[in-house]
Amino acid sequence: MSLLELKGIEARHSAGAVLHNVSLSIEPGEIVTIVGPNGSGKSTLLRIMIGALQPTKGSVTRAPDLRIGYVPQTLHIDPTLPMTVRRFLDLPNRVGAIDAAAALEKAGVAGLGQQQMATLSGGQFQRVLLARAILSRPNLLLLDEATQGLDQPGSASFYRQIDAVRHELGCAVVMVSHELHVVMSASDRVICLNGHICCEGTPDVVTAAPAYRELFGTGTKGALALYRHDHDHDHDHGDHA
C-alpha cells in the first residue's frame, strides 16, 4: 500500500485557499519532487504531510508502519540554547553512540559530534539535519527546500548525499524545491504545484509540459542539462546514452 495518500486536500489561510483539490500518493522507495513558485503551497503541503497542519477538506491516510524522517528548510536554534551535534541527534529519542556516529558518516559529516550546532557551516548544518532524520530509520524522508542557502555545487553534493542515503535505507524521498535545475533528474516523479497540481510525471514529461513552462519558462533548461550530465556520470543512471 502507499506510505501516504492525500485525497482532495484543501487548505486555507485567512487570505483564502492555498491548496485546492490536491490528491497524491507516495509509494515505498520512490523519489518525488514537488516544485512550484513561491506561494504555490509547497510548504503547506509538506506540513500537512508531517501532520503539522490539518487540511480544511480532504483526507490524509498514513500507512500503519509509516516512519517519517523530516529535514526542515532551516532550523533556527535560539542562541540561548546550547546544543552539540551529538545531543541534537538524540532528539526526540536517545540513540546509541555507534548509531549516531554511523548516521553522521552516512550524511557526510563524520566526527562533528562534539561541535556546537551554532558553529556549523550551512552545508554541515543541513547534513546534520539529514543525519538526525535518518536515525529513526524512516521509510519516508521529507525534505523542505533543504538546500536553501547552499551554493550550487553545495546543493548538488547535498542531493548526491540524499541519493546515497536513499540507496542504503531504501526509503521514499519527497523533496520540496524551487531549484529544478539541480533536483529533477534524480526524481522518479515530479509534481508541479501552484495551488493545485498543474502537471505531474517523470522529469522529462514535466519539463515538456505547457503548464510547467508557463510557470517556470524555459530559462533553466541549460542548467538542467548541465547537472543531468553531471549526475548521470556519477550515478550511472545513463538516460543520456
Added chain:
Amino acid sequence: MLDDFIIRAVLAAVGTALATGLLGCFVVWRRMAYFGDATAHAAILGVALSLAFSVSIFAGVLAVSLAVALLVFALSGRGVAMDTLLGVVSHGALALGLVAVSLVPGTRLDLDAYLFGDVLLVSVENLAVIWGGAVIVTAVLVRNWAALLTATLSPDLAFAADINPRREQLILTLLLAMVVALSIKVVGALLITALLIVPAAAARGIARTPEGMAALATLIGVLSALGGMALSLRFETPAGPSIVCVAVAFFAISTVGARIRA
C-alpha cells in the same frame, strides 16, 4: 528544626530555586520572559481575591495565575502581536490587582510582602507547598524532557515525530503558573521572572548541552538563594531582591568569563 524562622526561610528559598532552575531554562529558550511577567503580575490580583474571599493566598494566586496563563496560551498562535498582548495583560493584571487590594475592606495590607516577598514569614505549611510544588514541577519536566526540548527547538520537528508542540506549550504554561504561586512568598510578584531567567542566563555562558545548562541553572539558583539569604540576614536587606542580586552577580561573572575564554 523547622521552628526556627531562619531555617524555614532558607529552606523556602532553596525550594523555590529548585522549582525555578529547570523551568527557567525553557522560559529563556522559548523567550517566555514577558509571559512569565504577565503570569507573575497577575498574582497580585490573586492576593486581593484571596483576602476578599478569605481563602489561602496560595490557592488564590494559583487560580488567578492559571487563568491568566491559560488566557495568554489561548490567544497565542492566533497572529496577535504577542509582546503587545503580554504587555497589556501583564500591566493590566498588576494595576487591577493593586486597585482590588486597596478595595478589600478591613485589613490594612502590607503590600510589600506580596510585591517583593517576605521569606521570613514562611510557615511550615508554606514550606510544604513550596517543596511539594518543586518536586511536581521537576518531575513533570524530567518526564517530558525530550518532547519539550524537541518542541522548543522546532514545532515542525515535533509534529514529524508525533509530538504535539501545543500540548508541550500547555504543560509549560501550567507549570509556570504553579511556580508563580509557590514562589510569591519568597521573592514576590515583581521578581519571580528574575528568579526564572537570571540563573538560566548565567548558566548559558558555561553550558554545552541543554541538560548541562539546566543542571547549572539549578545549582546557580540554589547558590543564589543561599547567598542572598546570608546577605539578607547579615545586612538586614530584603531577602527576595538580595537573592536576585546574587544571581545577577553570577550572570555577570559567567558572561565576562565566557567572553575572556572566547
